[in-house]
Amino acid sequence: MRAVRATADTFRFRERVYDWLATEDRCAQPNEAAPYSFLLVYPNEYAVGLSNLGFQTVYRLVNEEPGWACERSLLYPSPWGAQLRSVESLRRGSSFHVVGFSCSYELDYPTVVAQIASTGIPLRAAEREEGQPIFILGGAVTFFNPVPLAPFFDVVVLGEVEPVLHDLLDSIARRWGRTSRRTLLEALADLPGVWCPPLEPLPSRKIRLSWRGEEASPEYSCIISRGTHMDQAFLVEIGRGCGRRCRFCVASHVYYPFRLWPKKQILDTIDARNRKRYRVGLVGAAVSDYPELRELLGDLLERGLSFSLSSLRIDGLDADLVALLERGGVRSVTLAPETASTRLQRVIHKNLRLERMLEAADLLARSQVQRVKLYFLIGLPWETDEDVEQTAHFIVEFARRLSEGPSAKRLTASVNAFVPKPHTPFQWCGMAPREVLDHRKKILRRIVGGARNVELEFGSRAEEYLQAVFSLGGSELAGALESSVQEGIPLKIAVERAGVDARKLIHGEKPADAPFPWDFIAGGPSRSDLLRQLHLARSEAGERGGLPGAVPLHPSCGAGPATSQGSEEEQVKSSPARRAGESS
Numbered sequence: 001m002r003a004v005r006a007t008a009d010t011f012r013f014r015e016r017v018y019d020w021l022a023t024e025d026r027c028a029q030p031n032e033a034a035p036y037s038f039l040l041v042y043p044n045e046y047a048v049g050l051s052n053l054g055f056q057t058v059y060r061l062v063n064e065e066p067g068w069a070c071e072r073s074l075l076y077p078s079p080w081g082a083q084l085r086s087v088e089s090l091r092r093g094s095s096f097h098v099v100g101f102s103c104s105y106e107l108d109y110p111t112v113v114a115q116i117a118s119t120g121i122p123l124r125a126a127e128r129e130e131g132q133p134i135f136i137l138g139g140a141v142t143f144f145n146p147v148p149l150a151p152f153f154d155v156v157v158l159g160e161v162e163p164v165l166h167d168l169l170d171s172i173a174r175r176w177g178r179t180s181r182r183t184l185l186e187a188l189a190d191l192p193g194v195w196c197p198p199l200e201p202l203p204s205r206k207i208r209l210s211w212r213g214e215e216a217s218p219e220y221s222c223i224i225s226r227g228t229h230m231d232q233a234f235l236v237e238i239g240r241g242c243g244r245r246c247r248f249c250v251a252s253h254v255y256y257p258f259r260l261w262p263k264k265q266i267l268d269t270i271d272a273r274n275r276k277r278y279r280v281g282l283v284g285a286a287v288s289d290y291p292e293l294r295e296l297l298g299d300l301l302e303r304g305l306s307f308s309l310s311s312l313r314i315d316g317l318d319a320d321l322v323a324l325l326e327r328g329g330v331r332s333v334t335l336a337p338e339t340a341s342t343r344l345q346r347v348i349h350k351n352l353r354l355e356r357m358l359e360a361a362d363l364l365a366r367s368q369v370q371r372v373k374l375y376f377l378i379g380l381p382w383e384t385d386e387d388v389e390q391t392a393h394f395i396v397e398f399a400r401r402l403s404e405g406p407s408a409k410r411l412t413a414s415v416n417a418f419v420p421k422p423h424t425p426f427q428w429c430g431m432a433p434r435e436v437l438d439h440r441k442k443i444l445r446r447i448v449g450g451a452r453n454v455e456l457e458f459g460s461r462a463e464e465y466l467q468a469v470f471s472l473g474g475s476e477l478a479g480a481l482e483s484s485v486q487e488g489i490p491l492k493i494a495v496e497r498a499g500v501d502a503r504k505l506i507h508g509e510k511p512a513d514a515p516f517p518w519d520f521i522a523g524g525p526s527r528s529d530l531l532r533q534l535h536l537a538r539s540e541a542g543e544r545g546g547l548p549g550a551v552p553l554h555p556s557c558g559a560g561p562a563t564s565q566g567s568e569e570e571q572v573k574s575s576p577a578r579r580a581g582e583s584s
Contacts, residue, residue: 004264005294005394006531008326009106010090010227010287012088012198012303013076013080013085013090014501016076016077016080017087017090018089020046020151020225020227021087021088023225023226023227024223024224024225025223025224025225025276025278026061026223026224027060027131027222027223028060028063028070028222028223028323029063030063030070030089031063031068031069032069032443034067034068034069035172035173036068036069036070036097036098036169036176037065037068037069037070037071037095037096037097037098038060038062038069038070038071038096038097038098038099038100038412039070039071039072039073039084039086039091039096039098039099039100039133040055040058040062040070040071040072040073040100040102040110041072041073041074041084041091041099041100041101041102041115042055042074042075042102042103043074043075043082043101043103043108043111043112043115043156044074044075044105044108044111045072045074045160045351045357046227046371047227047229048274049075049102050195050223050225050227051093051228051229051230051235052104052227052236053219053220053221053237053283054102054104054138054139054161055102055139055221056219056221056222056223056235056270057161057162057222058070058100058102058138058161058165059072060222061161061165061416062100062165062169062554064518065165065166067173067434068169068187071086071087071088071091071096071113071307072087073085073086074087075111075115081114082111082114082115082117082118083118083521084099084114084115084116084118084119085487092119093115093118093119093133094119094121094132094204096133097133097134097172097176097209097344098133098135098136098139098172099116099119099133099134099135099136100135100136100137100256101115101135101136101137101138101139101153101278102138102139102393103137103138103139103140103141103142103149104139104140105139105141105467105489106141106144106145106449106461106466106467106470106471107306107463107466107470108483109114109148109149109470109481110407110481110491112137112149112152113149113152113406113481113482113484113485114485116135116152117392117485117486119133121133123152123482123485123486124151124152125151125152125153125154125197125198125257125480125544126151126181126197126198128154128181129181130180130181131177132181132258133183134155135152135153135154135155136151136153136154136155136156136157136200136299136410137149137152137153137155137156137157138156138463140389142156142157142159143159143209143249143250143254143255143423143475143519143521143523144254144421144423144471144518145422145470145471145472146517146518147202147473147474147475147518148159148470148473148474148475148477148478148479149478149481150195150201150202151201151405151475152388152478152481152491153197154167154181154185154196154197154198155188155194155195155196156195156196156197157193157194157210158194158195158207158208158209158210158521159193159207159208159209159210159211159523160210160211160212160244160533161210162212162216162219163192163193163194163210163211164191164192164210164355166193166196166390167191167409168188168194168411171184171187171188171554172184174434175187175459178530179382181196182342185198186199187198188342191473192208192210192581193207193208193209193210194417195205195207195443199540201473201475201521202475202517202520204520205520206207206520206521206522207520207522208256208399208522208523209351209382209521209522209523209524210255211255211256212240212259215266216259216261217261217269218236218237218238218265218269219236219268220234220235220236220237220262220269220270220273220274221233221234221235221236221273221281221431224276224278230281230308232278232279232311233278233279233280233281233282233308234270234273234274234278234279234280234281235280235281236269236270236274236280236281236282236283236297237261237282237283237284238260238261238266238282238283238284238287238290239258239259239260239261239284239285239290240255240258240259240284241255241256241257241258241285241582242255242285242286242289243284243286243363244260244287244289244349244350245349245533246338246349246350247347247348247349247537248346248348248377248380248421248424248426248535249339249421249424249426250286250287250421250422250423250424251285252254252285253424253518253524253525254423254523254524255285256458256523256524256525258343258401260290260321261292262298262458263292264300266296267296267299269437269449270300270303270305271303274398275468276303276304277305277341278469279305279306279307279308279329279386280300280307280308281307281308281309281310282296282308282310282494283310284310284311285311286311286313287289287309287310287311287312288309288311288312288313288316288317288321289313289316292320294320294324294484297321297324297325297328298324300307300328301324301327301328305328305384306328306329307328307329307330308328308329308330309325309330310334311334311375312333312334312335313335313336313361314335314336314337314352314356315352315353315356315357315406316361317335317359317360317363317364320511322364322367322369324370325367325369326368329367331368331370331371332369332370332371333364333369333371333372333373333374334371334372334373334374334375335360335372335374335375335378335395335413336374336375337350337352337357337374337375337384337391338350338375338376338377338380338389339376339377339380339387339390339393340354340357340390340393340394341383341386341387341388341390341391342354343387343540343541343542344380344382344383344387346540346543347379347380347382347537347568348381348454348534348537349398349537349543350446352389354394356482357394357398358365358394358397358398358401358582361397361398361402363400364405364409365402365404365405365409365442366405367394367400367405368505370407370409371382371409371410372402372409372410372411372414373410373411373412373413373414374395374398374411374414375394375414375416376391376413376414376416377415377416377417377418378415378416378417378432378437378440378441378444379417379418379419379431379432379436379437379465380418381418381426381439381541382537382538382541382542383432383440385439385440385443388443388444389443389447389541392443392444392447392448393447395413395444395448395451395454396447396448396451396454397445398411399451399452399453399454400451402453403452407475409453410453411453411454411455411496411527412454412455412457413442413448413454413455413457414457415441415456415457415458415459415463415528416433416459416460416464417431417432417457417459417464418431418438419431419467419506420466420468420471420472420473420506422471423518423521423524423525424530425530425531425533425534425537426509426537427472427510427516427530427536427558428509428511428512428514428531428534429509429510430460430506430507430508430509431506431507432465432507433507441458444456449530465492465506466491468505468506469491469500469502469505473500473517474507474517475517476498476499476500477495477498477500478499479493479498480494480495480497480498480500481494483497483498503565533577
């Protein structure tokens with residue numbers, strides 16, 4: 001690897017990242033003699049990036065490729081921030097052959113652009129010169145809507161990277177320095193699931209998401225570290241996607257088809273790769289839907305291993321499962337009812353029974369679990385004040401039952417605004433206006449505020465606004481991202497200057513034939529299937545009529561604009577455009 005010039009800044013940076021490296025247990029290391037270099041970037045903090053199994057998987061797979069060495073870069077603490085600099089060798093991003101981004105959350109888009117800008121290389125991929133790194137975008141956002149980020153990348157891998165990674169790297173290695181940049185990109189564009197924006201700014205053809213077959217084995221941690229969201233845990237996936245198809249949830253529509261890995265493969269992976277017997281973190285969108293979950297947990301206990309689970313369905317809890325969780329050392333449980341309204345449950349296709357959800361509180365009250373977190377959404381399509389009141393009373397009752405156990409429990413109710421997501425039946429819906437959301441929050445505060453043992457959390461209005469803009473917008477947002485980073489102006493102002501009507505984009509309902517920026521991405525349910533689900537949701541809500549025009553999904557609540565939390569512009573200025581991205 002190239003030598004790094006010693007400076008005071010370099011020494012300070014080395015000391016900072018050494019604190020991370022000193023706690024890491026790695027099964028993958030860069031080969032310093034490899035002729036080709038890959039910088040893998042996660043545009044968020046260390047604790048978030050090292051908790052991301054996709055990021056870890058790419059790091060391992062690239063380092064297993066002959067001739068390639070993969071290093072890492074993340075969002076660093078001050079004063080380095082969004083600088084692209086390697087954790088392993090301290091090298092700058094501009095010195096690598098390939099710079100690959102693993103991006104999971106729309107709120108990280110500004111950080112992505114800031115990190116590319118830090119290299120001094122032209123931000124727009126179409127303006128880059130021969131010999132400069134190939135910038136590749138991968139990660140969860142490529143399943144949804146990568147269009148706002150696309151102009152900054154030479155290559156976008158749509159979908160799961162494992163099936164295409166070897167051919168991608170092999171093609172780059174065989175052509176690097178031997179052909180022009182354009183010829184190299186033309187070769188990469190022929191690979192399945194690969195889009196090269198400099199050649200096709202917005203594809204007119206359909207590009208199918210790449211995905212692994214059901215015969216594939218589970219991915220797993222190659223780096224165990226302290227200070228991550230699953231502290232010192234060996235992560236292993238139990239499957240990909242979710243078969244529930246909740247109408248607001250993008251994960252259950254784009255990770256398609258829904259796949260679960262066999263229990264034997266999961267255990268074989270743990271036995272072979274978790275040799276130091278770290279706590280096992282089971283990762284999946286719907287862990288409690290795994291048909292052999294209880295047997296799997298029992299097998300882990302027989303091996304003397306503790307465990308944690310990334311998600312549980314509230315109606316999946318029963319006495320046997322809670323007993324297994326206790327034996328496995330689980331002391332914190334996260335559940336996502338979304339709403340306690342039976343009518344609204346049917347609208348969003350969540351289909352939970354109120355009695356069954358409250359039984360979960362009784363079970364947890366008697367358990368050794370110490371912390372419970374419940375996720376809810378407000379501003380859902382066809383939501384009314386009465387729906388929110390039912391949710392508020394449910395939280396109070398859940399807390400009451402939880403407090404009747406032998407030990408004190410901490411209950412947190414996390415409430416976030418519904419954001420329409422691509423590739424879901426609700427992609428035609430608008431996000432609830434600010435005054436509606438503020439009114440819903442007042443209802444929750446009024447009813448829940450008096451409960452002694454409940455902490456009520458609300459999502460940041462600024463972050464929800466940005467998430468909606470980047471979820472639903474197209475390539476016109478690239479200019480806003482660019483000017484925000486280069487001129488240092490708030491994103492909301494940059495979006496307005498770019499000529500984007502953000503209010504219409506995020507709050508307006510769309511007709512049935514509305515074109516979307518992500519229409520070229522194929523792989524999940526068809527547009528007709530999604531529209532059929534939208535009509536079913538409308539029917540469950542008791543509404544009549546169909547699209548094609550805008551539908552008033554959010555009844556007027558008669559509430560005036562709230563001022564207690566500041567203007568949207570002030571919120572955007574004061575709030576970082578990134579977050580750990582807790583999933584609901």
